[in-house]
Amino acid sequence: MPTLITCISTGKGTWTEVNKIIQSQNWNKVFLITNNFGTENYSIKSQNTEFVIIDPNQDTLKIIQDIKKQLNNKILDFEVAINLCSGGGKEHMAMIEAILELGLNFRLVTLNSQQQLEVLGIRAN
Numbered sequence: 012m013p014t015l016i017t018c019i020s021t022g023k024g025t026w027t028e029v030n031k032i033i034q035s036q037n038w039n040k041v042f043l044i045t046n047n048f049g050t051e052n053y054s055i056k057s058q059n060t061e062f063v064i065i066d067p068n069q070d071t072l073k074i075i076q077d078i079k080k081q082l083n084n085k086i087l088d089f090e091v092a093i094n095l096c097s098g099g100g101k102e103h104m105a106m107i108e109a110i111l112e113l114g115l116n117f118r119l120v121t122l123n124s125q126q127q128l129e130v131l132g133i134r135a136n
Contacts, residue, residue, distance in 0.1 A: 014039060015040070016093045016117075017029050017096075018098030032128060035128040036092075040059050042063050042082060043063065046064065049062070050062050078109035079112055079113060082110075089116060091110065092120040096121065118131060
């Protein structure tokens, strides 16, 4: 899975897990769904990292449209990895719906107790 999509929200405590997931693989592309706070304060970036900027105060349907617009034609993979450790339910719903509407399958990824990447089952579109 060469592409990772995850959220980074205003709570910095979850950013550590996101950082570990990003560093756990040699991802071709990492998309960080965040707000202006995230773009201003998230410091661990690489050339293959791109922000997807949303306004979490918007309606869910508007957030879905914003995510789709910013991801459209940027993912060439059949499936992507997603992580939901940071962010809120509204952001997560919008992210998953946008991914599905873009015609992508996804696998959930997380860290296990040894802090290693664990890939969960595939979610098909």
